[in-house]
Each structure stands twice: as C-alpha cells, then as structure tokens.
Amino acid sequence: MATRAVTEELLHDLRQRIAAIEDATPRLQPGPAAGESRVSPDHGGRDEAAGTFLRAHGRPVEGLRHARALRVSTGDERVDRLLGGGLPLAALSEVIAPETRDAGAAGALALGLALRAHRERKAAPPQAPLLWATTRQAMAEAGMPWSPGLAGLVGLEPHRLLLAEVPRLADLLWIAGEAAPLPGLCAVILEMRGNPAACDLSATRRLHMRARHAGRPVILLRQAARPEAGAALLRLLVRAAPSAPASAFGVTLDGTIGNPAFRLTVDKGASDTPDLTLEWNRDEQRFVLRPDGSAEREPVRRTAHPGAVVSLSAHRPGSGHAPRPDLADPPARRRG
C-alpha cells in the first residue's frame, strides 16, 4: 500500500497549496493516513459527511454556521449516503445529459435538486425566483423550460421561473456570474451545450466561489456533453430510466407512465458510487432510490387492437424499424 500512501501524501500537499492560494488555512487537517470513509454508515452522520466536506475543502462556508447545512437531503437517506451526504447546498453542482434527448430528464433532476435545496434553506424567502439562464442554441435544440410542466412536476410556480436567454456563451457566463452571488434567487441553473473552452476550470471555480458566498446552489446543466474536470463538487451524468407504473388507491396500473425515473452516474462526489436509479416522487417532492433489479420494466405489449391496423407515415417510409406483426408496413414513397 505504499503507492496509496504516496498518493495520499501528494493529495494532502496539493490541498495545502490550494488553501494557501485561497488565503485560508485549513481548519481541520486531514492527516494523510486518516483514511476515514466519506460515507458515514448511519444517517446520524450527515454531520459526519459534511465534516468530510469541510476537511476536503479547507474552510467553512461564510454565512453558514452549521456544518449540517452544507448538504441538503435528496429525500432518501440511501441516496444521500451514496452522494456523499446529499446535494451540496452552497456550491456548484454539475448535471450532464450525455445526449440532447436526455435534456428533459437532466433539467428536471436539476430543478428537483434546486427546489429541495431551497426548501431546506430556512432564511430564504419562500417566493424567491429561480433563474434559468441558457443560450439560444441550447434552447432551440432541447426546447425551453415550460412552466405548466414544471409546476406539475416539481411544484415550481410559473411566476417564480425567470428565464434568461442570450446568444453567446460569454454573455451566459456574465449572467451567471452576476446572478450567482444573489441570495434572493432560489437557485441559478446555467445551461449550455457541450464542453465549450470558455467554461473551464477557472470559470467554474468562480461560479463555485460565488455560490458559496450566496449560500445556495448553482447548477451547471450541460446538454450533449462529456464529463470534464471542473470545480463542481458534485457531477452527475443523467439518463432517463423507464418510469414506474402509476398507482391509484394502492393498485398498480399496468402500462401507465408514472413517476419519472433517472439513471445517475456519479462522476464526481463520493467515491466508488455505483450507478443508481432514482425516482422522483412528485406527490412528496423527493427523490427515492429504486432498488436495483427492478430498474428494468418489461415493455408492454398491447395485445388487442380494435379495428384495422394500418401504419401510415406522412412523407417517408419509416424504414429502419423492425417489422411488427400487428402493424402493416408503411406505404411506399410516392413519386413526384
């Protein structure tokens, strides 16, 4: 284990240097051989998890007295433990949709986390608006945040949504930089496409520091991006997962689309976290861990089709799909 010791030593040294750059001495010195686990075994250890956070980052957040306020619960203790204590409250977090078509899931997850964080902040005005800043390109590719849907899913009242749409990435970073230090906003969600060079380590670090001062989260939402090094404390890759069937009066309704589910890969945060599947409980407004194994739902096969079944497509023969016995082939392309 000599290699490990050397690594720990190096890590400790780097932390010291970062702390020196930030003009602050680390309060709690992590010994190179301290070796405690980041994930506390019992839930009483949210403090413990937050303490780890403190050690990892040198000094406590200004304006926040209690270490336990540093992380907010996602609503499920098991998820919190897997994420290293929950969502970092006063920090930059990153939510990545690897493909544009997952942008709906990623956006909803970011909003769910942001609004849960807002509820846990006691001092915040309950009607504080949420700023969603995006570039024109991102909005055109993945659609705009739509408040009727957001109200129904995460309970964000339409008048609390503030949208900023700018043409260039530099403008977006300006908006985010100006908005990040405002405690009057319930959260700042910053959306962009891909991994632009302008949003590099120093830009994310700046956002992170401002979020720390404001005492509430800034969430960087990337569409069609890959994970890359940044200052965010937590980086999640989000894909949509098959939803749970809806239930009414204790009866599960087969074939229905119920609460949305997300497949998360923790890219940065707690170490050694396996991929997890979360479900958003829209009635209780919290995330629930879905036990592995039940993640996959069998596709529902509709058995009965009343009447004639003819497939039609408007202009193109929908080639490329496997033929289905219960559907006829699309009509051949018309000439002319």
Next chain:
Amino acid sequence: MRHGRTWRTRPPAGAAERPPLVLAETVAGARRLSACCGKATALGLVPGLGLAAARAMHPEIEVLQADPAADTRFLKHLAQWATRYTPLAGLDGSDGLFLDIAGCAHLFGGEEALMLDAVERARALGLAVQAGLAATPGCAFAAARLRPGAMIAPGAEEAFLSPLPLSALRLEPRAETGLRAVGLSTVGRLAAQPRAAIARRFGPAVIARLDAALGRTGETVSPLMPVADLSAERRLAEPVMLAEHVEEIAQGLARALKPALEERGQGARRLELALWRTDGAVKRLTVGTARPLREPRAIRDLFRERLAALDGTLDAGCGFEILRLSVLASAPFGESQRDLAGDPADSAEAVAAFAERAAARFGPQVLMAPGLRESHCPERAALPTPVPDMAGSLALKHDIATHAPAHVPCAPRPVRLLATPEPVDAIAGIPDGPPASFRWRRVHYRVARAEGPERIGPEWWREPEGTPVRDYWQVEDETGRRFWLYRAGFYDGAAPVRWFLHGFFA
C-alpha cells in the same frame, strides 16, 4: 444656413483656389440651382436659376448634386447639438432651427450672450449661421433671415416687421406671389388690409402667419426630442475621453438629480445620458431600470453596463465636453423600510438590480418569465415574455401566489417544450392508436408505453380554417425517455396525417 464648403475645404494641389460651388437639383424636369456658395452668389448666381444658364454665364463653376435627405439629416444632428442650449429645439423648414430659450437664457448669462455663444460655436464647427431673437417664432424667423443678429423686444414685433418684405412671414410661394402682384410688398401693408378679404382671396394661412408673427396668437416650437422631466448637466473645462470618467460624472449627475426626485417622491424608470462631443456630435445612451431608482451608485452601474455593452464602439473622438443626465420616465418611489429581520426585501432589491444590469447590457428582452394565458394551445399557454417591471412583478408575485387560480392542467405536461413542433415519421395504429415507433432527428425510437390521447382543438378564432385537431400522446421509449407527440388530423383519407414531437417529459 449656408454651407461653407468653399472655405472649409482646401483647394486641390496646383489650383490657386477652389472654383465657386453650386448645388443643382431637378425641378419639374429642369436642372436648377438649389444653393450657391458665397463666391457664386458674388458672381450673381441665385438659387432657382437654370443650370445651363449658370454654366453659360460662368463655365468655371463646380456643380454638385443636391441631396435634400442628407441636408435634413444634418439639420437634425445640428438640432441635437443645439439641445445643449435648450431641450426645446425644433426644425425650421429645411434650413433653420428654432430654439425655445424661455427659462434657459440665464444659464448662459442672458439672451444676448446665449445667442452670441450659439453663433460662435456654430461658426467654430465650420458653419455659416445667422441668428435672430424674438418673442414669437415668426418674428425670430424674420430677424434671423433678414436682420441677422437682431433682438426684438416683446411688443416691438409690429414695428420691426412692418418695413420687412413678405418673405419674412413664411408664406406659401403662391400666396406670396399673389400678394406681391396686388402691390402688397411689405408686412406693414399687408397688416393694414381688411383681414376678411385677404383670408378669402389668399387663404386663411396668410392671416394665421401674420397673427403668429405679431404675437396675437400663440405658436409653439415642436421639439425634435422628447423633453425630459428632470435633467442635470455638467459642462467640462477639459473634454473627457475615458469610459471611467464618463461613469464617474454620470454618478455625480445622478447625485444632483436625487434631491429633485426625492422631492417629487419619484424614482427614475428610464434614464438618458447625452454626451456632446467637441466636434458637435451628440451621443445618447438610454437605460431602463427594473424599479424606480434614485441611488447614484446604482445609476452609475447601469451606465457602466451600457458602456461595456457598446464594447468600445462609443467613439469619443476628441472627447466629450458636456454630459447631461435626463430622467425620461419616472414612477412613484415606494419608500421601503428595512424590516428587522433584514434580508428578504434587501435580497429582492439585489435581484431587481441584477435584472437592470442585465437589461442595460443585453437589452430589455433578455429576462423573461412565462406569460400565462388562458389557452389550451401549448404554444400560447406559457410563452416566455420579457419582464418589463421586475420590482412590480416581484411585489405582485405574492398576490398571484395567494389569489390567482392555480394553473393546473388535467393531464401531465412536459417540462421542456420545443418552440416549433418538429415533424417525426411515426407509425401508429388507425384510426387513433398511439404511435408504435417514430423517427426523430434521424434516430428511431420504439415506443414501450403510451398514454393518451388528449385532444386539443385549434383556437378557431385565431387559426386559419382547416387547422387540424391535435391528439397528444405521452410516450416512453424502451430506454425510458419520455416524449410528447401529437398527431395532426385524422386517418380519414381527407388530408395527410402528420406527427410532431412537441416536448420532453422528465
């Protein structure tokens, strides 16, 4: 106003001096002179003369094409420049300016000093100008054109105008010619005639002009620029060029405006900073505020963003010599008392200030809120609309939250909506089955589950006739992605049925 080109421009190398310059325009198919420089006038050329005749008399003249649009543009720029004397500066025909200096003269040491200053500065800009000063615009017109430099005391208009020719009255050319033809060549003679007969024969405009010039009826100058409620200005001994200095002076001006705003119980909603460049150009920067504003520092910050947004395109030239900050629009200022807990009001204030800075930098359209409408049509139900009044909407929000009926649709709605629905190739059971698979952006999706349909009819009072009915489906593909698709039309053979993807669920 005569254009002083001959002496302003240098003669070309080799030539002793520039030839006389005339401008020509085409009037009713004939080329005629429209303006002559001083030397050309000395040669006996006058506007209105045929160009061929002028060339025959003096072959050496230089002829340029007249450009009345450019003249008007120049005159408007000059009127902007002249607002350094009074906000009420208006155009007078195609070659003059009216300045209403009532209440402004004392700032320049009296009426005469103001007039001399204006003439002096205009000459320094290279313009040949004449000025006159009187209590009525009509009389001032006559003084400036026929007796340059004259100052007519109130009440002396009749004595001054009587000996002057009819051209002093701004009459229609036809009426003037007609009056001359009957022997009425001076204003005094015209005034001595019976009014009814003159009005009957030459039109009521003649009498109206006469009355206006004599001060019997009022006439106002219509200003080119809107007149501000409040303004403060600073004249600098040395021109400034740096943006930082401009910001600093703007803050000083805002400090000067603050007591007046406090006295009125108002705050600024729209502010304009006008900058007079030493070469006569005037730049105007306008910023809007998200809430009624008085704080000098906040006003300076707004102009800082505005200047930053110009990104160096504010051409300072040789520097700015006058800066004026005007309140173009104001609103009642809600006196706010910090509550003991402190923060909430304060933080909302900070959000409003952020909205202002963003608007000053990117324009007022940058921040948007969902504009809720009573509509089932998804495109219209919650279209993002610019937030015009951040403070107002922040204050209003509590009311909305408590009183407005909850906007809860019956079926689940997507969290993201495409502004324009994108066509997909879908395969679905007829007559109204859910899509079994579809192709969107060249990728094939196989539908595992679907819920629907939810029928949304077109708004017949808005859409053209024949707009198809939409049947919306919430579908989930095999990997769990949830989409909002709709079918436009029915499989009844009447029209091709098209499928669209409109939004994404979480």
